[in-house]
Amino acid sequence: MGENFEMRLKEFKEYMTRIEYLNSATSVLSWDMMVSIPKKGKAYRSDVLGYLSSESYKLQTSDTMKEFIDYFISQENLDDVTESMVRNAKKSYDQTKKIPEDRYREYVVLASNSFSAWEEARAKSDYSIFKPYLEKIVKFNQEFLEYWGYEGNKYNTLLDLYEPGITVEKLDKVFGELREAIVNLLEKIQKSSVKPNTDFFYKHFTKEEQEEFGVFVASKLGYDFEAGRIDVSAHPFTTTFDNKDVRITTRYDENEFRGALFSTIHESGHAIYEQNIPDELKGTGLATGVSMGVHESQSRYYENILGRSKEFWKYFYPEAQKRFKQFEGVSLEEFYKAINVVEPSLIRTESDELTYSLHIIIRYEIEKELINGRISMDELPKVWNAKYKEYLGVEPKNDAEGVLQDMHWSDGSFGYFPSYALGNLYGAQFLSKLLKDIPDYYSLVERGEFDKIHEWLKENIHKHGSVYKPADIIKMVTGEELNAKYFIEYLNNKYSKIYNL
Amino acid sequence: MGENFEMRLKEFKEYMTRIEYLNSATSVLSWDMMVSIPKKGKAYRSDVLGYLSSESYKLQTSDTMKEFIDYFISQENLDDVTESMVRNAKKSYDQTKKIPEDRYREYVVLASNSFSAWEEARAKSDYSIFKPYLEKIVKFNQEFLEYWGYEGNKYNTLLDLYEPGITVEKLDKVFGELREAIVNLLEKIQKSSVKPNTDFFYKHFTKEEQEEFGVFVASKLGYDFEAGRIDVSAHPFTTTFDNKDVRITTRYDENEFRGALFSTIHESGHAIYEQNIPDELKGTGLATGVSMGVHESQSRYYENILGRSKEFWKYFYPEAQKRFKQFEGVSLEEFYKAINVVEPSLIRTESDELTYSLHIIIRYEIEKELINGRISMDELPKVWNAKYKEYLGVEPKNDAEGVLQDMHWSDGSFGYFPSYALGNLYGAQFLSKLLKDIPDYYSLVERGEFDKIHEWLKENIHKHGSVYKPADIIKMVTGEELNAKYFIEYLNNKYSKIYNL
Known part of the structure; x- marks a missing residue:
């Protein structure tokens, strides 16, 4: 050198x-x-x-x-x-x-038209409008895979775009275990006599009050408002201009309490990750979260593992009650159950912590087969609906609440969905190590002292930016490869208590 | 072709x-x-x-x-x-x-340091901190003028950067006439027994109420909020991303009514100009206002000629009274006099419509001499203070409220200041033609019908973008060359009535 x-x-x-x-x-x-x-x-x-x-x-x-x-x-x-x-x-x-330039240019045009077709199809709830576009998009991806090459399953190369190193072989195993565990748990929950009441979330909460509380919580968690800000947009997101300017958005529904708050906490998780990436990585292309999956592990850790835990609300609920008279007479226990209510739904983005992964697993299973040419365009909606029926026990009445609900396929983002569920698995696996390293974790959370946790995440995950592959990070942090055990344990523990199973 | x-x-x-x-x-x-x-x-x-x-x-x-x-x-x-x-x-x-690259690079660094020095100097009200930087900045400009060349006065080339075609010869004449007229008028006003009361402007006006009224007025005038928006910044400004996204800013003082409103109207004038520039000019480098001076003619027309006229307030004052209980018992006449009160001040940005041009003329006279090496760095503050005494009858007690008040010299923007006063001259000259072309001008204004005026400005000025030089525009629109007569007449008429001269 x-x-x-x-x-x-x-x-x-x-x-x-x-x-x-x-x-x-x-x-x-x-x-x-x-x-x-x-x-x-x-x-x-x-x-x-x-x-x-x-x-x-x-x-x-x-x-x-x-x-x-x-x-x-x-x-x-x-x-x-x-x-x-x-x-x-x-x-x-x-x-x-590796892609011939003219083919790539054609693809870009197609993807743009395809998005418009998807928008129209969803608005009219008519899959047939989108079908010819989707077919072409899939074919293009299959063609690109021949240029790019692949090892084992073709779909591996697409997974690798979003989650470097992850494979079908790995996902079939962990998602298979996870699906079985969730479906079992869901069955028990649906038989439980516990039915959390959520009425108090549907009172009137002004935008200003919600915003103030969101800022209060996000600040407490360590989101640095001198290096970020919260605004409103149609779909919440986090964006990084550099590690000193990482902005989040949310949206407010004045007639529902949870949406804005948990999306703020979720985006804060993404943003804290980005804010903690060190200056030294600037100029390397690595000054950002390493993958979609690890990113989601941070946002979902904050939103669900931390943000929907009882200890978290032992600290924040008194403050919430002080600010929101709507919660008068609602006990911490009732509130806690209500933010963790399980309700199988048709729409991914509206689903609860437990069933969310099922929405993803369905998409994963379908994408894998689509890319390998084992589901035809005609049978796709039926496959979709059958899987919802089988895993979640609900069935779409039309394409809009079924196969057309997400935009991801319209621009060819195959391989992206699995990251969302990987985030859950990573998060729980990180938690198991976090609990070993910080034995007083729960009492810290109860006291609203998040510094040590923030520091742990920073030192173990955030500070590496994109230097190590996701699988390496998991191994470095937890000493083990990715596996579904921790998340399944976490879910079983949590929901057994809530639903008296 | x-x-x-x-x-x-x-x-x-x-x-x-x-x-x-x-x-x-x-x-x-x-x-x-x-x-x-x-x-x-x-x-x-x-x-x-x-x-x-x-x-x-x-x-x-x-x-x-x-x-x-x-x-x-x-x-x-x-x-x-x-x-x-x-x-x-x-x-x-x-x-x-034409500038050797290394000299230009040195200049950029100097200008940046010079700005910091100016900030510090102003904060400490100590000209000596800024003096060595200003000296170098002036020297650089003199050097650049040798590379660029000049006809007649050296300062002409600098003027031409902001107001293509304008010269010292021209400005000496119009500014000379204007200065004399204003100084005379000011003398009479100060002897007048009329002393408008402005107490009611210093009550409490919430930001939200001020903002709503500002939006109401700006919309009425033709500022298109589907192609723009108002935000808050430390110093109000207008910025163009393209003719379909022209944004303005203002700042709110909850204890003073005029500041935010008139700055909103002023910036709306700039923005309407930019919004009206036709799409066809995109891709030519000409899709923007032609010069600082013509731009100021539009903002100042809206702010002063229109926005501080009695006809304007005949329409808007009832609405203002409805919204602001603070004006209860204040007659239109009192309100009108109060927005046109003349008070010679030390600070350019706080000055009234009449004396504003004197602040500019002082800077013009000084810049011209500085660039020609006829004022030394040491005598500059004294020259400044003497001119304020002579023209405005007020004298700075320190450098911060004197020679250090503006940032323009810190980054070498010599030649820029005159545009502000040119805007006044252009505006009044345009008005004289506007009155000929739209004989019912005043009754339109009284009825809040601004479409015809907006259209006139668009057709005669805005739609040309930067295609014609300022002097050509004036000639095309009014049939005459720039002269001070119209603005002087306008001022004499207006203030004679207000102050019973």
Whole structure:
């Protein structure tokens, strides 16, 4: 690693920094488009975003980039960060360069039209409008997989885009175990005589009061408002401009209490992760959460494992009662049960902590077969509905509340869904280690002292950014490979108590 | 103008569009930095902005740009838009390319440090901190003028940066006449027994009420909220992302009524101008107001000529009284006098419609001499204070309320100040024509019917964007060259009535 190496590395980082700047600008413009833009400004903004994206794309796929990759790949004994930086750059370089340019261009156009078709199809609840587009999208993905190559199942390569290192073989096992456990548990819960009352959540809560409480909770958890802010958008999201400006959004329903609050806590989990990524990773392309799955493990840990625990509300409920007269006469126990009520539903985004994973597993099972050409476009809605019936005991009355509910397939994001359920599994596995490392975890939570937990997450997970692969992180942190055991245990424990099973 | 010409023009416009995209992105990021950014996000944002600016700069000064310019300059019989497009591109190309790169880089660093020094100097009210920086800034400008060249007075070239075509010869004349007229009028006003009461403006007005009224007035005037929005920032401004997204900001003082309202009206004037620029000018670099001065003519027309007229308030005052109980018992006449009270002050940004131009004329007179090396750095504060004493009858007690009050010199924006007063002159000259073209002007205003006026401004001024030079616009619209007569008449008429002169 002589002088030349250091010089090249410096150049490489400067080059990556330009990509990061463009991506940061793109994120600001997109955030503004979701949060602030006046109606008529959207068309031009799309053009500007298209331009910036294409500039970033050019840098990511340039000959200069290839030279950097070739040079560093030929070097031995790279440190973890540099190795990861090169692997990462190579992955996105290959992902694009292996596809013939004209095919990729056709695909981009198709994906855009497909999204419009999906919107129309959902509005009209008519799958047949979307079907021809979906068929083409799937075929394109199958074609791309031939360019990209794959090991074992074709779908592995798509999974790898969102969750590096995860495979069908692995997921079949953990999702299989998880599905069985949840379906069993759900059956018992539905037979239980415990029926939590949730009426008090449907009173009137002003936007301002909800917002203030959300800010109070998020601050307590460690979301740094000097490096972020909360705004309103149609769909809640988190976006990173850099680790010092990580913004979240939520939406307020003045006639329902839980939605805004838990989405704020969820997004705070994502944002705390991003805020904790160290400055040193800037200029490497690694200054962001490592994968969708690990990201969801953080947001779901905050939202569910922590945010729907009894200890959490032992601390926050008195404050909530002080602020919201609507909870007068509602005991902590009643409140706790009500935020954990289990109700199998048709819509993923409205589902509870227990059944959420089933929604994902259904999508995983279907995607896998679609990509391998084992479900036809015609039978897709039937397969969908049958799985909902079998696992959740509910059946869509139409396509809009069935196969058309999510936008993910319209732009070809196959392989993305599993991350959501992986987040649950990772989260519970992290929790088991967290409890060993911080024996007084529960009493800290009861006292509203979240610093140690925040610090643990930062030191064990956040500070690594994207340096290590998800599987490595799990292993480094917990000493074990990913497995479903911890999450299943967690669910059994939690719901047995709530539902007297 | 054969096929090749058309093809080259298309390419040129595509090239200009890239610059416009970058500038739009830069504007969004800057707006966000003024309006939304969390504290810790500013440092990285500055870096991103620096990067985008340098990318835009590269495009503006590239060899490709030179080829476009050379090609189109050699063509004959260009239409107005193309000719202007080339002239404009050439101007900004030359402006940069004529300066040796290392000198320019030094200057950028100096300007940045100079701004910090100015901030500190103003905070400590100590000119000596700023003096060495100002001295260097002036020297750099003098050096640049040698590269750029000049005709007549050196200062002409600087004026031309902000107000193409305006010269010292012209300004000496119109500003001379204007100064004399205002000083005379001010003398009479100060002797008048009329002393408008403004107490009722210092009651408590909530931010929300002020905002609602501001939105009401701005909408009535024709500011399109589907192509814009109002936010809060430390200093009010207008920014254009494209003609369909032109945003304004204001600031609210809950203990003073006028500030936020008139700044909203002022910025609405800028914004209406930008919203009315036609789509066809996109991709030419001309899709923006033609000059600072013409821009100010629009904002000041809305704020002062229209917004502080009695007819305007005949319409709006009943609405204001309905909304603000604070005005109970205050007659329209009293209200009207109170928004037009004349009070010579030390601070430009706090001055009234009459004396505002004197603040500008003082700066013009000083800048001109500074650039020509006829005022030394040591005597500058004394010259400043003496002119305030002479023209306005007030004298700064310290540097902060004197020579240090504006940031403009800290980044070397010499030649910018005159635009503000030119706006007043243009505005009154436009008014004289407006009154001829719309004989029922005053009764329209009294009835709150602003469409015809809006349309007149759009057709005569706004729709041209930057296609014609300011002097050409004035001539085209009014048939006369710029002169001080109309504004002086306007002032004499208005204040004679208010102050019974």
